[in-house]
Amino acid sequence: MSLKKQFELLATYNQWMNSKVYVAAGQLSATDLAKDRGAFFGSILGTLNHILVGDTIWLKRFATHPSCLNSLRVVADLQSPTSLGQILFDDLGRLSEQRIWLDRQIINWIAELSEGDLDFVLSYHNTKGISAQKRYSSMVLHFFNHQTHHRGQVSTLLSQAGVDIGVTDLLAQIPDETHV
Template sequence: MSLKNHFELLAAYNQWMNSKVYEAAGQLSATDLAKDRGAFFGSILGTLNHILVGDILWLKRFATHPSCLHSLREVADLQNPTSLDQILFDDLGRLSDQRIWLDRQIINWIAELSEGDLDFVLSYHDIKGIPARKRYSSLVLHFFNHQTHHRGQVSTLLLQAGEDVGVTDLLAQIPEETHL
């Protein structure tokens, strides 16, 4: 399986998991979603917003790759988040709508990448303005890992609030091989 194929799997997994997390979150009241549960980003809503903030920041950086100017154009036009704990949407419905839209953008972006695109060295600045130059493929891997890390936190917070997300393993999305 190529690196691009792995990223396609991770993009599909991201979409699948987000739909499960948001479905479970939708069972809670606005008060329960916003309740400070002692997590790094406070609440379930705060953590879901952080994942969206992180995705937008990274996708805007990825959009500067010469091969991604078209596939990430709409994401590049989004307003820049101002902090990692910014609440972009304080209601789950609007947050969910943006999440669904962004997950579709991610799938389309990954589908348009070539293996060669992944070898690119991306120059960017982090949220504090510190410059960096890193291999695109490694940054894409970080992007998906960041989502998984924080979704794990959210699924724990949801379980503590009485909502079970169910199976969260990537294994559930890995297709069976029919040939040896």
């Protein structure tokens, strides 16, 4: 399977898992969602916001790739987050709407990438202003890994709150292969 196909799989997995997480989170009250549970970003709501913040920051960086100027134009126009812990939306409904929209943008962006696009060297500045030049494909992999890392934290927080989100393995999204 090509690297692009792997990223397409990760994009659909991201969308599927976000849907599951938000449905599960919807079973909790606003108070329970905002309760500080000792996670990196405090609460379930704080962690879900952080994932959206991280995705926005990275997608705005990815939008500087010459072949992504159109596919990520609407994301590039979003207001830049001011901190990694910024609460973009303080209610789950509005946060969920933005998440659904952003997941669609991610799927469309990945679909439009070519294998050659993945060899590009991305120049950017991190949130502390430090310059970096890294291979685009490696940064896309980091992007999806970051989401998975923090969704795992949300899964744990939901479990501690008595909510089971069910199967979370990427394996559930990998199609069976038939032998020819």
